Amino acid sequence: MSKKIILALSAALAIALCAAVLAACGGHPHALTAHAAQAAGCTEAGNSAYWSCEACGKYFADADGKTEIEEGSWVLEPTGHTFAETWSFDETAHWHAATCGHGEAAEREPHTFDGEMCTVCEYRADSTEGLAFLPSDDGQSYVVAGIGTAEGADIVIPAQYRELPVTGIVDSAFQGNAAIESVFIPNSVTNLGWYAFADCTALRSVTMGSGVTLVGAAAFGGCTSLREVALGENVATLGANAFEGCTALQNISLPASLARIETYVFRDCTALERIAIPRGAAEVMEGAFYNCTALESADLGGAEEIAAGVFYGCAALESLSLPASVARVGDYAFFGCASLKEIAVPAGAASVGQYAFADCTALVSASLADTVKSIGTGAFSGCAALASVDLGGAEEMGLYAFEGCSSLTQVVLPAGLTRVEEGAFSDCTALEAVTMGGGVTEIGFMAFYNCTSLAHIRFEGTQAQWNAVVKDPDWALGAGEIEIVYA
Ligand SMILES: [Zn+2]
Ligand SMILES: [Zn+2]
Numbered sequence: 001m002s003k004k005i006i007l008a009l010s011a012a013l014a015i016a017l018c019a020a021v022l023a024a025c026g027g028h029p030h031a032l033t034a035h036a037a038q039a040a041g042c043t044e045a046g047n048s049a050y051w052s053c054e055a056c057g058k059y060f061a062d063a064d065g066k067t068e069i070e071e072g073s074w075v076l077e078p079t080g081h082t083f084a085e086t087w088s089f090d091e092t093a094h095w096h097a098a099t100c101g102h103g104e105a106a107e108r109e110p111h112t113f114d115g116e117m118c119t120v121c122e123y124r125a126d127s128t129e130g131l132a133f134l135p136s137d138d139g140q141s142y143v144v145a146g147i148g149t150a151e152g153a154d155i156v157i158p159a160q161y162r163e164l165p166v167t168g169i170v171d172s173a174f175q176g177n178a179a180i181e182s183v184f185i186p187n188s189v190t191n192l193g194w195y196a197f198a199d200c201t202a203l204r205s206v207t208m209g210s211g212v213t214l215v216g217a218a219a220f221g222g223c224t225s226l227r228e229v230a231l232g233e234n235v236a237t238l239g240a241n242a243f244e245g246c247t248a249l250q251n252i253s254l255p256a257s258l259a260r261i262e263t264y265v266f267r268d269c270t271a272l273e274r275i276a277i278p279r280g281a282a283e284v285m286e287g288a289f290y291n292c293t294a295l296e297s298a299d300l301g302g303a304e305e306i307a308a309g310v311f312y313g314c315a316a317l318e319s320l321s322l323p324a325s326v327a328r329v330g331d332y333a334f335f336g337c338a339s340l341k342e343i344a345v346p347a348g349a350a351s352v353g354q355y356a357f358a359d360c361t362a363l364v365s366a367s368l369a370d371t372v373k374s375i376g377t378g379a380f381s382g383c384a385a386l387a388s389v390d391l392g393g394a395e396e397m398g399l400y401a402f403e404g405c406s407s408l409t410q411v412v413l414p415a416g417l418t419r420v421e422e423g424a425f426s427d428c429t430a431l432e433a434v435t436m437g438g439g440v441t442e443i444g445f446m447a448f449y450n451c452t453s454l455a456h457i458r459f460e461g462t463q464a465q466w467n468a469v470v471k472d473p474d475w476a477l478g479a480g481e482i483e484i485v486y487a
């Protein structure tokens with residue numbers, strides 16, 4: 001094909017295409033004017049972007065004039081004001097305040113009262129007047145700073161101050177106030193500071209709204225008259241020592257929202273009779289119920305960690321079941337629980353800490369799952385009633401683990417145990433028979449000291465192996481004649 005013919009064909013094609021595009025505007029390109037998008041406001045309409053052609057009067061959705069649209073199809077209706085879900089209120093009415101920056105109010109109505117409380121919003125006609133407030137750091141709310149000029153024994157904290165929500169109570173706000181007898185904390189409050197009501201010795205009753213997530217450390221410590229506590233339904237953390245020394249508190253219901261019980265929260269709550277730890281509270285920290293001497297029952301929920309001294313000295317605790325979630329029983333966890341009769345450490349738990357059950361003088365039976373590999377020093381020492389024990393899969397057992405278990409008549413050491421440590425069964429005066437794995441290589445100082453009834457050791461190995469066991473010269477001091485039986 002010659003160059004001439006190619007050129008001619010190209011020209012014809014160009015003309016044909018041009019005609020198709022230009023036909024829309026009388027043979028000329030559209031003369032397009034752009035109209036920028038404009039967001040709609042609360043009360044003003046807006047528009048999406050569009051283009052108009054002055055020549056043909058048509059409208060387009062694109063800058064190339066390809067998609068023609070109807071006149072007015074770009075209009076965006078006003079959005080209307082937006083309002084808070086929560087109620088604002090004053091002394092006469094409640095409403096939803098606009099959040100769009102316009103001073104509008106929706107659903108403004110007078111309060112409807114049931115007694116002193118509005119049934120709709122958080123207004124209480126009996127809110128305490130004269131309390132001291134401080135603005136919060138962001139200036140968007142207030143926190144209660146103290147009693148101020150307020151009088152009276154029943155404190156009702158208002159949900160709002162100077163038209164802003166009241167969201168907290170500062171550290172030590174009411175500490176040592178001996179006049180307060182009751183306190184109502186509204187839903188707007190999210191946290192109670194450290195020592196907020198500590199040592200309020202006349203305080204009998206606390207009612208907390210659903211906004212509270214944190215009860216600060218020692219917030220109610222030393223409130224020796226406190227009897228009724230309604231914790232908020234969203235409390236996630238009880239701070240350290242939060243209710244320590246609340247010696248009149250018999251019962252407290254812990255909300256399902258609770259994730260963490262910090263150290264010594266209920267220490268010395270000597271009237272507390274029962275406790276149920278919710279499923280979600282995996283961490284029960286050190287000494288949480290230390291010396292709760294009236295505590296009769298405890299439901300541990302889904303606890304994973306029974307930390308050190310959690311039930312130390314809970315002398316009334318008779319029965320308790322460790323949930324399957326427990327991974328470890330901490331040191332001194334049940335030390336001196338002198339009414340506890342039985343304990344089963346469930347499968348999944350790996351260790352029993354030092355002195356975990358020491359001086360549980362009523363404990364008759366203890367059974368450790370095979371998953372328990374380690375038993376701490378003195379773990380069952382002084383358990384004078386202990387008659388039956390299953391040592392699970394213990395591979396390590398600490399010193400004096402069963403010292404003074406004077407009701408124990410026989411014991412089977414787990415096959416994986418290689419060392420019988422110093423004093424392990426000393427003063428087990430009723431112990432008659434011990435079965436020991438052939439893997440034992442060492443028997444420590446006074447391991448069977450004063451086991452005056454010990455007559456038989458069954459050794460699951462050969463006599464040569466027994467002879468090779470490294471035995472402290474005083475391993476059986478005071479234990480009379482022992483017959484060794486070999487496998
Ligand atoms: Zn046009
Ligand atoms: Zn608006």
Ligand SMILES: [Zn+2]
Pocket residue numbers: 089093094110111112118119120121122123
């Ligand atoms: Zn109201």
